[in-house]
Amino acid sequence: MDFNGCKDFLMETAKTLLAADSPSGFTQNAVAAAERIAGGLGYATRRTNKGGLVIEVPGREHTKRIGLCAHVDTLGLMCRAITDKGELMITRIGGPILPTLDGEYCKIYTRDGRIYTGTVLSLSPAAHVFDDVLTRPRDEQNMAVRIDEKVQNAEEVRALGIEVGDYICFDPKTTVTQSGFLKSRFIDDKGSAACLLALLKLMRDAGTAPRYDMEIHFTVYEEVGHGGAAIPGDLDELLAVDMGCVGSDLTCTEYQVSICAKDSSGPYDYDMVSRLVALAKERGLDYAVDVYPHYSSDVSVTWRAGSDAKAALIGPGVHASHGMERTHWDGMRNTIALAAAYLECE
Incomplete structure (x- = not known):
């Protein structure tokens, strides 16, 4: 062969x-x-x-x-709660290393077939705002998904069809290099x-x-x-x-x-x-x-x-x-x- x-x-x-x-x-x-x-x-x-x-x-x-x-x-994520600010709190599927997900783009899949985009972020995401931007833990209690839609509360999120239990899939960033490496989640x-x-x-x-x-x-x-x-x-x-x-x-x-x-x-x-x-x-x-x-x-x-x-x-x-x-x-x-x-x- x-x-x-x-x-x-x-x-x-x-x-x-x-x-x-x-x-x-x-x-x-x-x-x-x-x-x-x-x-x-x-x-x-x-x-x-x-x-x-x-x-x-x-x-x-x-x-x-x-x-x-x-x-x-x-590996993946699932929505476990929707906050009053319209963020999606997460629970892990399998064992992703959550600190590596801070800043990753993602997709949210609803049960009725709609797909939305977002970003996985620390709840202290801005250096110009939060004193603990570097020290806040990157875990399920301190990270959430920012949805790329004009939402400001849980009701507006649910109006999009997004609910607890929806899958959140982060970007694998797949790349094949000229030197023969396959890089990807x-x-x-x-x-x-x-x-x-x-x-x-x-x-x-x-x-x-x-x-x-x-x-x-x-x-x-x-x-x-x-x-x-x-x-x-x-x-x-x-x-x-x-x-x-x-x-x-x-x-x-x-x-x-x-x-x-x-x-x-x-x-x-x-x-x-x-x-x-x-x-x-x-x-x-x-x-x-x-x-x-x-x-x-x-x-x-x-x-x-x-x-x-x-x-x-x-x-x-x-x-x-x-x-x-x-x-x-x-x-x-x-x-x-x-x-x-x-x-x-x-």
Whole structure:
């Protein structure tokens, strides 16, 4: 397979997925985008009852069922209250780092289909007005959304159709640089979803298939802890493709595929992890093996739901997770190549 040849498709796919607002529970647009891409490549798809997407790929042999998964839900915000001044107080969906959101542009989606724009701000937003502009906490009690409409009270906000429970989606600021970096919020985990769609394109173009029957699960509740519960428990193996962590006490870089030996939920399957390490060495891939201290994946939830599948986790190294994230084409290419080697589809 020509892994270098999929770069343009990969980055365009990533930009398409990242442009579709999809915090947990509000993922229909990202799922539809992934569905269109997979269908355009000629693969059969189906939706789960919870709104996820399954892509089915027949293998050359039918003695095992292999699953790959990535999640297309992201972090986000929801309106929890409307103030007397017409501001929207927020509650987090997943774990966004709230101080990084101070000043971010956003969209407010109403239940009747209207979309408004706004800005997430500290409640002390002006240096010429507030003594505590630098010291006020950036948290749910001290940040709000300023709506880009002429509103001065809660009644005028509600007249726009905006209510408590409406989703607030902040701008991912997606950029692909000439030097090969993908910069964006929500690379966790739309970067990995793009890698799996690029792998499907490579298989189609090469006229090949995985060794065993394979299904890709794009889950939609990973960021709030139950995405993997929808993955069938009778798979023989499950490979989660999620971001690799970059930071203190970790060896992974943005240019590598990370192989996770253990996260906060415990160790991954020893034999499967060892096989992935051996494949990375055999193929000359740039990789790292790490232990993630503040991390869990869809595998953890699948196991807790009763799955007997062997399971492991790989993904491109991502810097500044849950903030302004960044990865590199090299890390994504190494991830695609390791997944292809694992599936024995070359």
